[in-house]
Amino acid sequence: MTKRLFIFAGYDKGGIIDDYIFHYLRTLSEFGDIIFYMDNDIPESELNKIRAIPNMLSAGANRHKEYDFGSYKRGYNYAKNNGILENYDWVYFCNDSVYGPCRPFEPFLKNLESSDADFTGVHFSKTAMHPAHLQSFFTGMRPDIFLSDWFGEFLNGVRHITDKMDIAYQYEIMQSLLISRRKFKMHSYLKQLRGNIVYYKPAKVLKSNCPFIKKATFVTDKIFEKPKTLCSAQIALDIMPPDMMGMILKHARRDGPAQLDRILGLNKTHHYIRSTIRTFVRMDDLRTRKFYIRVLGIPVFWIKKKVNNEKNMH
Numbered sequence: 001m002t003k004r005l006f007i008f009a010g011y012d013k014g015g016i017i018d019d020y021i022f023h024y025l026r027t028l029s030e031f032g033d034i035i036f037y038m039d040n041d042i043p044e045s046e047l048n049k050i051r052a053i054p055n056m057l058s059a060g061a062n063r064h065k066e067y068d069f070g071s072y073k074r075g076y077n078y079a080k081n082n083g084i085l086e087n088y089d090w091v092y093f094c095n096d097s098v099y100g101p102c103r104p105f106e107p108f109l110k111n112l113e114s115s116d117a118d119f120t121g122v123h124f125s126k127t128a129m130h131p132a133h134l135q136s137f138f139t140g141m142r143p144d145i146f147l148s149d150w151f152g153e154f155l156n157g158v159r160h161i162t163d164k165m166d167i168a169y170q171y172e173i174m175q176s177l178l179i180s181r182r183k184f185k186m187h188s189y190l191k192q193l194r195g196n197i198v199y200y201k202p203a204k205v206l207k208s209n210c211p212f213i214k215k216a217t218f219v220t221d222k223i224f225e226k227p228k229t230l231c232s233a234q235i236a237l238d239i240m241p242p243d244m245m246g247m248i249l250k251h252a253r254r255d256g257p258a259q260l261d262r263i264l265g266l267n268k269t270h271h272y273i274r275s276t277i278r279t280f281v282r283m284d285d286l287r288t289r290k291f292y293i294r295v296l297g298i299p300v301f302w303i304k305k306k307v308n309n310e311k312n313m314h
Contacts, residue, residue: 002113004032005079005088009071009095010061011039014254017046020099020247022053027101028094029055031109035075039064057084068095068136069158069171076146076155086147092140099218099248101211102240108189108211117187118142119179122212123198124188130169133176134186135198138212145179154178199224203235218248218263219256230266237263 006028010021017038028034036050038061047059058078064070072093079085090113101108112120119141121134145151154175161167180186190197190210198205202213217224217233224230237245252260 002090003088004090004092004109005085006032006034006092006094007072007075007079008034008036009039009068009075009093010036011067011096012042013040015040015042015046017042017050018247018251018254020244020251021096022050023244023247024094024096024100025050025053025056027105029053031105032088032090032092033057035059035078037061037071037074039067039071065160066158067167068097069155069167070160071095073155073158076152080152086143088143088146090140090142091146092138093136094138095136097137097215098212099215099244099251100213102206102213102244103209103211105211107209111189112140112187115187116185118145118184119176120187120189122188122210123190124186125196130173131177133173134188136172136175137214139175141179145184150178150182200226200229201232203232203239206236206239215251218252219259221256221259221262224259225262227266230263233263234266 008025008028010017012018025034025036033055034053035057036059040061040063042061047061050056051059058075060074060078064074066073076085076091079091085091119134119139121139122137123135124132125135126132141151158171161170176186190205190208198212198214199217202217205213213236217229224233237248240248249260
């Protein structure tokens with residue numbers, strides 16, 4: 001029987017442990033032991049609620065300001081200092097930046113563990129600025145990594161950093177780089193799906209039987225307000241289990257009501273019609289400011305866009 005340890009990092013600006021986290025932890029408890037740590041101060045009464053969850057080895061919280069990797073460090077050191085780290089076949093690092101599991105969890109774990117990889121996760125992320133890396137909201141590793149001195153040194157080097165981009169590079173990206181440089185194999189569950197789909201296409205993620213969707217899509221406005229993303233988020237709510245949908249709606253109303261209103265208020269039919277028209281009838285060239293008309297998808301003539309110079313007068 002595979003022995004697993006889940007080291008879970010949390011944060012809640014309201015100082016509570018929300019229902020969707022209880023759901024996540026209860027699911028994890030069916031597959032292994034849990035060490036839970038939050039990067040904020042919360043009442044002992046809140047921690048006592050999750051201490052009753054089966055296989056919860058430890059639950060702690062304090063405002064250490066080192067974010068998820070600071071909580072991972074504390075959970076890892078608890079396991080190491082108590083002499084239990086070497087008891088496990090897999091150690092997983094996971095956090096509450098996702099909702100889930102929204103799909104069966106066992107097949108997902110089997111997919112990760114049946115590969116010959118040493119370091120696994122949900123999704124590889126790659127941008128023009130950042131090299132390919134496994135996103136740190138759910139990653140798993142074998143003993144050759146988590147029992148090594150160099151990995152322990154990496155985690156214990158986590159410190160408070162104010163800039164979010166620096167945090168991503170120093171810890172999330174650097175973790176993958178350190179592992180790949182040592183020739184360990186990596187595996188991604190969503191290896192067939194590219195780009196930041198975990199943020200922008202939650203419905204496609206669920207249809208791939210991935211159990212997690214990113215929380216930011218449902219609570220962060222301005223960044224994720226494009227109609228395509230809102231439409232995908234609305235579809236994701238429609239196709240997930242009703243109890244999970246209820247937990248998401250409850251949390252999003254508390255944490256990001258403006259974004260949730262955009263998602264629930266979107267007219268999907270109107271969006272599909274508009275999107276289809278834009279795809280097959282028109283095409284914009286931002287460089288030349290030309291508006292092209294297509295016939296059967298082929299550009300046949302264009303109209304020069306007018307530029308409002310009044311906006312540039314001040």
